[in-house]
Amino acid sequence: MSNLHRPHAFLFDLDGTLLDTARDMGEALNLLLNQYDLPQREYNEYRPIASHGAKGMLGLGFGEQLQNFDYETLRADFLACYANQLNTHTxxxxxxxxxxxxxxxxxxxxxxxxxxPEHLTTPLLQHFPQLHHADIVISGDTLPQRKPHPAQLFMAQEHLAIEHGNIWYIGDAERDILAASAASMVPVLAEYGYICPSELPHQWKASLRISQPEQLLRYIG
Incomplete structure (x- = not known):
């Protein structure tokens, strides 16, 4: 959009924006489903759900049966399966x-x-040297609040010491767009990420939509 000002800083979501983690998350789900003799899920089923983390993946895998289990136990088991193969395909x-x-x-x-969560974010980032230069990394349990609440973005802004409106936040989920807007940042939708069409992403109020990460380079020249 021509009315966008040149960014002074960027903040990024991780899964579905910087890293393609869907296959490892999906295989972790299938390991868990196998323990309960439940049907495996295919890549094309879990990829659009991957940005919704454990809650989304468990909802996909267990469906209506999810209410019959202790959710926190299942969540812990899923995250343990995922931690064991954190970077197999990512x-x-x-x-x-x-x-x-x-x-x-x-x-x-x-x-x-x-x-x-930080216990997954930190070891995963260690595998990707390009991401070691981040000025700040804020995980889902760094603060009591998580996106779509803007608290994480406010914390990042304070660290960067740059005016909110000059920071672009890029993510592939509606919660990312909502959090950026609530933090008075420029919300950018990564359309190449994990988006389910039924979520009606065309209605999300992003200031910019990109189909490839490198499209952002034209705004910093």
Whole structure:
């Protein structure tokens, strides 16, 4: 959009925005489902759900039967399965490495704000050198509140010491757009991420929509 000002900093969601984690999350779900003799889920079923984390994946896998289980126990079991194969298939989305290089060459600060728990976020990021240069990483349990609440983004803004309106937040879920808007940042929708069409993403009030990460480079030149 022509009315967008040049960003002074970027903040990114993690799953479905910087890292393609869907297959590892889906295989963790299938390991858990196998323990309960429940049907396995295919990639095309769980990929659109992956950004919704444990809650979304368990809802997909267990369906109506989910109410028959202790949710917190299932969640812990799912996260344990996932932690055991955290980086088997996970990779950077195409274009992310080039985008991060461009941001750093432009001298712009950037960070990661995710709802993923810290005990999973930190070891996962260790596998991706391009992400080691983040100025700040805020996980889902860094604060009591998580997206769509804007508290995580306010914390990142305070650390970066840049005016809210000059920070762009990029994510692939409605909660990302809502959190960015509530924090008075520029919400950018990563349409290449994990989005289910039934969520009506065309109605989300993003200031910009990108189909490839490197599209952001045109705004920092």
């Amino acid at each position: 990779r950077l989305f195409d274009g992310v490495a080039q985008l991060i290089d461009g941001i750093q060459q432009a001298g712009l600060p950037w960070g990661i704000v995710t709802n993923k």
